[in-house]
Amino acid sequence: MNGRNSPRVNGLERIPRPFIIGVAGGTASGKSSVCSKIMDQLGQAGVEHRQRQVVIISQDAFYKNLTPEQDARAKRGEFNFDHPDAFDFEAMTKALKDIAAGKTVQIPEYDYVNNCRRDDGMQVHPVDVVLFEGILVFYFKELREMFHMKLFVDTDPDTRLSRRVLRDIQERGRSLEKILHQYTSLVKPAFEEFCLPTKKYADVIIPRGADNTVAIDLIVQHIQELLRPTKGGKRTRHNSDSFVGRPH
């Protein structure tokens, strides 16, 4: 097993483990769906949670806890969850730094119905690939600079709004009226001010999100190629390679 704290020397260049991928994009653009597809195509579908070598972490796990007054505003769809100040940047950066250093880290679970972190969460054990997704993951410079690859999921705003309406009604216990009020007054302006300008930092822009199978295939191939084990300074190639580079 390769040491986790330093980049792995694999003959051609030093490939860091874990390989950390940032996935940004507007609300309901398909960030989570793209991450799931990448994870599945890296051969992780059906692998038991603790055995997985790829982990998906959502920036939403690092929303700050609300004061009672903020909570009351959130219930009216009037709290700005799309502003950078809504996130606990220190906790987010520390978690990612610890993961990069190969430590086992506890990531909170976020409860969108009650607008708070839940006590339970997931333990992230040392892995090969981390997919860190969220609307503002490229906004914070220190965080942005920790990504070895940056993806921006670029989906039409009307499509995003219609998906968000359905999702927030079905999964987040919201009413149509409050969703639309929050979207027009807070989500859309914040997207334009804070999220969209970070598209320029992306290495790859993925139009149409998870529907873009060509882009996802190319990204997966690139990750597999980067993390493939080497022999005599050259990366080995196996027809049966479903995932990146076991054994290390």
Ligand SMILES: Nc1ncnc2c1ncn2[C@@H]1O[C@H](COP(=O)(O)OP(=O)(O)O)[C@@H](O)[C@H]1O
């Ligand atoms: N290509 C797609 N076609 C139809 N529905 C989609 C597609 N991609 C995502 N969705 C749906 O849209 C909603 C938001 O997708 P998600 O991947 O969670 O986006 P994000 O992580 O950017 O918020 C979810 O309900 C998801 O099932």
Ligand SMILES: Nc1ccn([C@@H]2O[C@H](COP(=O)(O)O)[C@@H](O)[C@H]2O)c(=O)n1
């Ligand atoms: N309590 C909360 C927390 C967040 N939101 C909204 O979620 C969006 C980010 O999640 P995506 O999966 O859509 O990227 C963001 O736009 C927040 O407005 C919320 O409504 N309530």
